[in-house]
Amino acid sequence: MNEVVHFGAGNIGRGFIGALFAETGYHVTFVDIAEPIIDALNEKKSYVVRTAAENQETIAIHNVSGINSKKNPEEVIDAIGKAVYVTTAIGPKVLPFIAPLIAKGIAERLKTSDQKLYVIACENQINATDLLKKEILKALDKSVVSQLDGRVYFLNSAVDRIVPLQHNDELLDVLVEDYHEWIVESDQQLPGVKGMQIVPDLAPYIERKLFTVNTGHATTAYLGYQAGKEKIHEALRDPEIYQDVKATIEETGAYLIKQYGFKPEVHEQYIEKILHRFQNPKLNDDVIRVGRSPLRKLGPEDRLVKPAREAEKLGLSFAHLAKVIAAALRFDVTEDAEAVKLQQQLKEKGVLAVLQNVSGLDADDPITQEAVHQYEQSHLLKK
Ligand SMILES: NC(=O)c1ccc[n+]([C@@H]2O[C@H](COP(=O)([O-])OP(=O)(O)OC[C@H]3O[C@@H](n4cnc5c(N)ncnc54)[C@H](O)[C@@H]3O)[C@@H](O)[C@H]2O)c1
Ligand SMILES: O=P(O)(O)OC[C@@H](O)[C@@H](O)[C@H](O)[C@H](O)CO
Numbered sequence: 001m002n003e004v005v006h007f008g009a010g011n012i013g014r015g016f017i018g019a020l021f022a023e024t025g026y027h028v029t030f031v032d033i034a035e036p037i038i039d040a041l042n043e044k045k046s047y048v049v050r051t052a053a054e055n056q057e058t059i060a061i062h063n064v065s066g067i068n069s070k071k072n073p074e075e076v077i078d079a080i081g082k083a084v085y086v087t088t089a090i091g092p093k094v095l096p097f098i099a100p101l102i103a104k105g106i107a108e109r110l111k112t113s114d115q116k117l118y119v120i121a122c123e124n125q126i127n128a129t130d131l132l133k134k135e136i137l138k139a140l141d142k143s144v145v146s147q148l149d150g151r152v153y154f155l156n157s158a159v160d161r162i163v164p165l166q167h168n169d170e171l172l173d174v175l176v177e178d179y180h181e182w183i184v185e186s187d188q189q190l191p192g193v194k195g196m197q198i199v200p201d202l203a204p205y206i207e208r209k210l211f212t213v214n215t216g217h218a219t220t221a222y223l224g225y226q227a228g229k230e231k232i233h234e235a236l237r238d239p240e241i242y243q244d245v246k247a248t249i250e251e252t253g254a255y256l257i258k259q260y261g262f263k264p265e266v267h268e269q270y271i272e273k274i275l276h277r278f279q280n281p282k283l284n285d286d287v288i289r290v291g292r293s294p295l296r297k298l299g300p301e302d303r304l305v306k307p308a309r310e311a312e313k314l315g316l317s318f319a320h321l322a323k324v325i326a327a328a329l330r331f332d333v334t335e336d337a338e339a340v341k342l343q344q345q346l347k348e349k350g351v352l353a354v355l356q357n358v359s360g361l362d363a364d365d366p367i368t369q370e371a372v373h374q375y376e377q378s379h380l381l382k383k
Helices: 011-024 035-044 072-081 092-112 128-141 204-225 239-260 264-279 305-313 317-328 338-348 351-359 366-382
Strands: 003-007 025-031 047-052 058-062 064-068 083-087 119-120 154-155 157-160 175-176 183-184 196-198
Touching: 003 011, 003 072, 003 092, 011 025, 011 047, 011 058, 011 083, 011 157, 011 175, 011 183, 025 072, 025 317, 035 047, 035 064, 064 072, 072 083, 072 092, 083 092, 092 119, 092 128, 119 128, 128 154, 175 239, 175 351, 183 204, 204 239, 204 264, 204 317, 239 264, 239 305, 239 317, 305 317, 305 366, 317 351, 338 351, 338 366, 351 366
Parallel strands: 003 025, 003 083, 025 064, 047 175, 083 119, 119 154, 183 196
Antiparallel strands: 047 058, 157 183
């Protein structure tokens, strides 16, 4: 049986990427640091994925196991030696921490195997695999780096499936939406995986996904949080929030259409489909999950600031995006380490310094000015 090593046995790992591999017929070794999940994987060797849909589908996932990378890194190195794919879904900021172990696995593998290995980061970040590759290369000797060509391939990808926080009776089971899309950039055929789509140029796909699904999601979360909503579908029941979310992804849409030549009517259908997905009450998705890690989401290349800057460059509207940037600054969730850091920085340094340091936005940038204006307005609103 062909082998896959997947880092991150969390919601997307078990509910999407790992599940697709297992359904295709691969054995999936999940690598994680969450002991209970790894123990349960090794004990049960299976779990169930259920779709949050009217006609619920129940998919039994078999041929899975786990390795705790903190306790047994040498087992991870062995598993990489036998794998066809190494994939990740752990969050982009964690990639640099797992890269040295993947590098060790690759170095050992190259001593004995000529089989091709495909490395794919499945994270919500543009070119996440490039980032992982850079970190892996840093950890490898030059003599090993020179052997990678034609043997180890690093492929960027875009992943789309909403998997909320889980509240199931069984620890490993996962509730997911039925919609899913996994697009991998490659100029050659890859060993088959059910549901994986291969394209020669990922840019239009990843930007369309990140700047529509994730921009719209973040907008719902941050405006929803400000309005005291707990759930994404509840936030969208508020007509004002719904209008703001739609207007924000119309702004990113105008940029995407101009940049990539998407047909406006087709893009409009894409937007409508996404709004429909967000409103699924069976997902019961939390505002706090979707708004998580606001420092990452306010980053210069992420879902809010990047499309605002692109719109600005093209002379398009960015007022709604600026409003969401302001709302993100109000995300004050004590369980979220980045939200705590953000609020601390706002208190100590002020909003202009935060927008400069976190988002790379200068004080005299019209996006900054609009965001600061909205930030002050939202303060008045809150009181
Ligand atoms: N949940 C979604 O709807 C969704 C959809 C598309 C993409 N994504 C992306 O997928 C990635 C994972 O998201 P998620 O929702 O599955 O998160 P999650 O928190 O459910 O899963 C992440 C897993 O990574 C593990 N992990 C953390 N640090 C680790 C380390 N050093 N070594 C090994 N494992 C480690 C955690 O223990 C956890 O099990 C993120 O980049 C996210 O943006 C999520
Ligand atoms: O995972 P994040 O924190 O980058 O973003 C939160 C959600 O928007 C995200 O997980 C979506 O559910 C997902 O990207 C849908 O494909």
